Amino acid sequence: MLPQKPRRRGEQASSPQSLHPPRAALARRSGRRQFLSGVAASAAGTALVGCSSMPDGSYGTVPILPVYSGEPLRKSSTDRVMLGNTQIEVSRLAMGSGTHGYNGSSEQTRLGLEGFASLLVDSYDRGITFWETADQYGAHPHLKRAIAEVGRQNVVIMTKTHARTEAQLAQDLDRYLEELGTDYIDIVLLHNRQSATWTEECAGAMSELADAKQRGVIRAHGVSCHTFEALSLAARTPWVDVDLARINPAGVLMDANPASVIDVLREMKAAGKGVIGMKILGEGALSNQLDAAISHAVALDCIDGFSIGFRSRAELEEVQGKIAAV
Numbered sequence: 001m002l003p004q005k006p007r008r009r010g011e012q013a014s015s016p017q018s019l020h021p022p023r024a025a026l027a028r029r030s031g032r033r034q035f036l037s038g039v040a041a042s043a044a045g046t047a048l049v050g051c052s053s054m055p056d057g058s059y060g061t062v063p064i065l066p067v068y069s070g071e072p073l074r075k076s077s078t079d080r081v082m083l084g085n086t087q088i089e090v091s092r093l094a095m096g097s098g099t100h101g102y103n104g105s106s107e108q109t110r111l112g113l114e115g116f117a118s119l120l121v122d123s124y125d126r127g128i129t130f131w132e133t134a135d136q137y138g139a140h141p142h143l144k145r146a147i148a149e150v151g152r153q154n155v156v157i158m159t160k161t162h163a164r165t166e167a168q169l170a171q172d173l174d175r176y177l178e179e180l181g182t183d184y185i186d187i188v189l190l191h192n193r194q195s196a197t198w199t200e201e202c203a204g205a206m207s208e209l210a211d212a213k214q215r216g217v218i219r220a221h222g223v224s225c226h227t228f229e230a231l232s233l234a235a236r237t238p239w240v241d242v243d244l245a246r247i248n249p250a251g252v253l254m255d256a257n258p259a260s261v262i263d264v265l266r267e268m269k270a271a272g273k274g275v276i277g278m279k280i281l282g283e284g285a286l287s288n289q290l291d292a293a294i295s296h297a298v299a300l301d302c303i304d305g306f307s308i309g310f311r312s313r314a315e316l317e318e319v320q321g322k323i324a325a326v
Helices: 022-043 113-125 141-149 166-180 203-215 228-236 258-270 289-299 313-325
Strands: 080-083 090-091 091-098 130-132 157-161 185-193 218-225 242-247 274-278 305-309
Touching: 022 258, 090 091, 090 228, 091 113, 091 313, 113 141, 113 313, 130 258, 130 305, 141 157, 141 166, 157 166, 157 242, 166 185, 185 242, 203 274, 218 228, 218 274, 228 242, 228 258, 242 258, 289 313
Parallel strands: 091 130, 091 305, 130 157, 157 185, 185 218, 218 242, 242 274, 274 305
Antiparallel strands: 080 090
16 A cells, blocks of 8 residues: 555644745755855865775764855755655655664664664654665664554655565565565665666666566665766666765765766756765764754755664754754
8 A cells, every 4th residue: 555645743844945935045046056066165175085984983084064054944854855756755854774784784773673663763753754774784674663653654665675686676575575564665776786887787676676666566766876887877767766875065985076976966856866865974974063964965956855874862853953953
């Protein structure tokens, strides 16, 4: 069964477009462009683009980043936004589950089954209706527990697969449905594609996902990319309904410098793809510049929303407050 409009506790945020006259909207767009240009200048010349962490877990020297100071954007983490042309409506902020996620574990799953499931339910109570995960993170059972609390029709679930062939994808999808305790998944992405020819290498999995969409087992399909070549190919590929892209103002763990990535994401948006940002805090590298990182994500005109992994309700509440303050 496809989702109904999510049940919400408390007042639903108004659409940002309905709050401001055209002149104010023009002023906000102008301020946003100037801000993003300043961010690009700050990030230019750094050695952080696409970097991995150092042996001590650091990311080298992150420059002091600008904080958005233009006209208030009046956006909220709980705004209802549409993912491109998919007709899938989500909260602007998504609950991620893969911080340092690999080998079936992440900082979120290490909270324990009850711990992370409770945090997901807390996020729903605070208006977050978009939950993002992947097979690699081992979080499907945690989402299943939380879904049982809030109701399947009230949240949008996005997960990811490393499958390349039809058989691998079919096997993964059957397992995901069981692990999540549902008969449909809203969005399934091919995970961590890096090749400049990933559409050829994953043709079987892409075909199986297209068939699953036709059968109503999934509502949309897409990809998450970890190289600029893969990202550029995703922008040119009509099969991609949704893209999960790495974006932050310092270029930490990104596919290229912010300006180059933003250009590609704008191309995706123009083509009607849903675009979701990730690595907003550079996997923690920008946690001491939270205002700059969050204001950058909120000001972007090339993404529909963004995903952040939280380890506590306090972290979630802090970021929700930062989003509302931009």
